[in-house]
Amino acid sequence: MKTTHNIPLLNDHHTHTSFYLALRNCLDLRNVKDLEKALNRIKELDEDVNVVLGWTFGDTAKDRIEKELPAVLICDSSLHNYIMNQKAKDKLIDEFPEIVNNIENLEWIEHNLYSIIKFIPQIKKITEKDVHEFFDYMLKENQIYKMQDLLLPNTDFIDLYEKTGYLHRVKIWIDLKSYKTLPEKYKDKIAGFKIFLDGAISPGTAAINGYVNSDFDGGIKLYTDEELKNDLKFAESEGKAVAAHALGEIVIEQLVDIIEQENIKLPCMRIEHAQYISPEVALKCKKLGIVLSMQINFSEESILFKGKLTDECLKKNNPFRMLIDQAGYIPGVDLIFSSDGMPHGAKCALQNGLFPPLESQKLTLDEFIAGYCMETKKYGSITFETENEKVIDVRTKQAN
Numbered sequence: 001m002k003t004t005h006n007i008p009l010l011n012d013h014h015t016h017t018s019f020y021l022a023l024r025n026c027l028d029l030r031n032v033k034d035l036e037k038a039l040n041r042i043k044e045l046d047e048d049v050n051v052v053l054g055w056t057f058g059d060t061a062k063d064r065i066e067k068e069l070p071a072v073l074i075c076d077s078s079l080h081n082y083i084m085n086q087k088a089k090d091k092l093i094d095e096f097p098e099i100v101n102n103i104e105n106l107e108w109i110e111h112n113l114y115s116i117i118k119f120i121p122q123i124k125k126i127t128e129k130d131v132h133e134f135f136d137y138m139l140k141e142n143q144i145y146k147m148q149d150l151l152l153p154n155t156d157f158i159d160l161y162e163k164t165g166y167l168h169r170v171k172i173w174i175d176l177k178s179y180k181t182l183p184e185k186y187k188d189k190i191a192g193f194k195i196f197l198d199g200a201i202s203p204g205t206a207a208i209n210g211y212v213n214s215d216f217d218g219g220i221k222l223y224t225d226e227e228l229k230n231d232l233k234f235a236e237s238e239g240k241a242v243a244a245h246a247l248g249e250i251v252i253e254q255l256v257d258i259i260e261q262e263n264i265k266l267p268c269m270r271i272e273h274a275q276y277i278s279p280e281v282a283l284k285c286k287k288l289g290i291v292l293s294m295q296i297n298f299s300e301e302s303i304l305f306k307g308k309l310t311d312e313c314l315k316k317n318n319p320f321r322m323l324i325d326q327a328g329y330i331p332g333v334d335l336i337f338s339s340d341g342m343p344h345g346a347k348c349a350l351q352n353g354l355f356p357p358l359e360s361q362k363l364t365l366d367e368f369i370a371g372y373c374m375e376t377k378k379y380g381s382i383t384f385e386t387e388n389e390k391v392i393d394v395r396t397k398q399a400n
């Protein structure tokens with residue numbers, strides 16, 4: 001039976017606004033399967049340094065990329081593999097030496113994806129028109145009204161959002177190092193600090209016990225206890241919130257222990273992702289008032305990462321029922337939802353929330369709305385249908 005639903009627009013609590021804005025107007029070659037055509041399209045580009053996405057030809061044309069093309073950074077659609085020609089390197093080396101020297105080093109990229117998220121928006125020229133088009137696209141195609149930018153590349157973006165009138169729709173988070181040199185006038189526009197406690201599952205850097213390949217087991221801890229204590233205390237002294245990227249229970253526990261032992265009081269302490277949080281640690285987090293900011297989309301990783309993580313481990317992914325029914329987390333109060341841009345929009349999140357791979361990941365529509373949607377339909381709404389456990393026909397209905 002087909003059922004029709006209507007819910008408020010999304011408030012995406014974790015995405016990378018500036019990064020996706022920069023990527024949106026890059027030349028996209030995903031559908032160009034002929035090398036000659038691809039090279040010709042790049043030759044037409046005339047920015048200082050051009051950025052090209054969706055390259056499908058691997059290393060095959062490296063010589064020609066050097067000799068025939070203007071300054072260019074080329075990446076495939078995974079955003080993990082990059083080619084930068086010498087003309088581009090010469091233009092960027094002074095400002096971004098570390099990235100330029102490591103851009104073709106796969107291992108370095110895996111460990112520094114977040115430097116790349118900040119880097120691309122800085123080399124791409126972005127106009128006010130691009131910003132308008134992006135917000136329009138996010139609203140019409142992805143049902144998103146408000147969003148949070150979890151890693152600001154530089155202050156130009158704050159100026160752009162302000163000038164174009166969208167600043168009230170983007171909440172901005174910044175890394176601690178950049179905050180320390182941030183001009184005073186921007187400081188009150190920053191929601192808080194973003195810190196990274198571990199990596200991601202594909203490169204084996206998320207701090208999880210449960211990798212099939214034992215070389216990775218345990219992942220990595222990016223902070224020593226001492227460093228983490230210092231950064232949290234700095235945030236406390238500035239009166240700023242902290243959003244800590246932590247997928248794995250090992251680093252979630254590290255964070256919780258330090259907050260408890262040092263009695264750290266922040267306006268808000270958020271854990272981003274928290275995909276592999278154990279019931280014991282979840283109870284502690286709840287008691288300490290820690291907000292969990294999670295991606296419903298990633299429930300499908302319980303299928304995608306078969307073979308990478310053990311079956312036992314995959315069952316622990318996104319344990320929403322445990323968090324709500326046992327630990328007492330309340331969607332919209334201390335449990336909030338987002339996309340991380342993978343992908344944006346209501347469809348994938350609704351599918352994975354209402355009809356997830358595992359019963360332990362299931363959300364009711366009311367829980368989804370409380371944790372992911374705007375408070376009212378004043379700005380518009382989302383209509384969609386469900387039929388045979390499939391979410392279909394997801395559309396934005398704009399407010400009149």
Ligand SMILES: [Zn+2]
Nearest residue numbers: 014015150340
């Ligand atoms: Zn993110």
